[in-house]
Amino acid sequence: MRIEIWSDVVCPWCYIGKRRLETALSDFAHADEVEVVWRSYQLDPTAPRGESVSTLEALGARFGGPDQVRQMLARTQEMAAAEGLHFGDASLHANTEDAHRLLHLALDAGGASLQGELKEALLAAHFVDNRDLGDHAVLQDVAVTVGLPAARVDAVLASQEYADAVRADVEQARAYGATGVPFFVVEGKYGVSGAQPVETFTQVLARAWDDSHPKLDLVGGGDAEACGPDGCAV
Known part of the structure; x- marks a missing residue:
């Protein structure tokens, strides 16, 4: 079963939603048969x-000034803490296209597992350690730490490789009708918008699994005469 998740590496609700999905998967009997693939989405593609700049400064210009943003960030930190995430106080606002291009590299180089490791590392770098994800040196360090070859990372960062894949992801999100992130698509059939409660993810996992693994409705009971592996009783 495949889950595709559109998100940005500087989106707090994407990190919170990731943890809630992981909590639901931890109790899902078929979790080892679930593949999670991360898709690109940029909250601010116009960022230089x-x-x-500091997140406080960047958002303050859009949401009523620094005091208003401090209240917003405090609420987000509280919600994150409830999921075991401890956000720092000095995150930076940056263009994230290069980070997304590296996530596509990770998917090609090591599949969904390696991509998932890089996604977690980038989110932690931004929210927990407050590192600058617009800095190529930071991106290179994070990517190499999870196992990507340094030479390939440098080559991607020095080019526009995977930029088309990033754009394709954004276009697909629009086609699905996503107006924000996180946006989860399960088995290409079920959409979940936002960092929903764990119970919502639990329900959609069960529903998608049952749909893709239908069970027969046995009619008439199972005690009528029949032949089995030990032969036929006559």
Whole structure:
């Protein structure tokens, strides 16, 4: 069973939603048969490349000033803490296209498992350690730490490789009708918008699994005469 997740590496609700999905999967009997693939989405594709400012400053200009943003961030930190995440106080606002291109590299190089490791590492770097994900040196360090070859990472960062894949992901999100992230698509059939409660993920996992593994409705009971592996009783 495949779950595709559209998110950004600087989206707090994406990190919180990730943890809630993981909690649901921890109690899902078929979790070892679930593949999670991360898709690209940029909250601010217009952010200048190679330049970073504090999240407080960037959001303050859009949401009523720094005091309003401090209240928003405090609420987000509280919600994150409930999921075992401890956000730092000095995150940076940056263009995330390069981070997404590396996530596509990870998927190609090591499959969904390696991509998942990189996604977690990038989220932690931004929210927990407050590192600058617009800085190529930071991206290179994070990517190499999870096992990507340094030479390939450098080559991707020095080019526009996978930029088309990032754009394709964004276009697919729009086609699905996603207006924000996180946005989860299960088996290409069920959409879940936002960092929903664990119970919602539990329900959609069970429903998608049952749909893809239908059970026969046995009519008439199972005690009529029949032949089995030991022969036929006559």
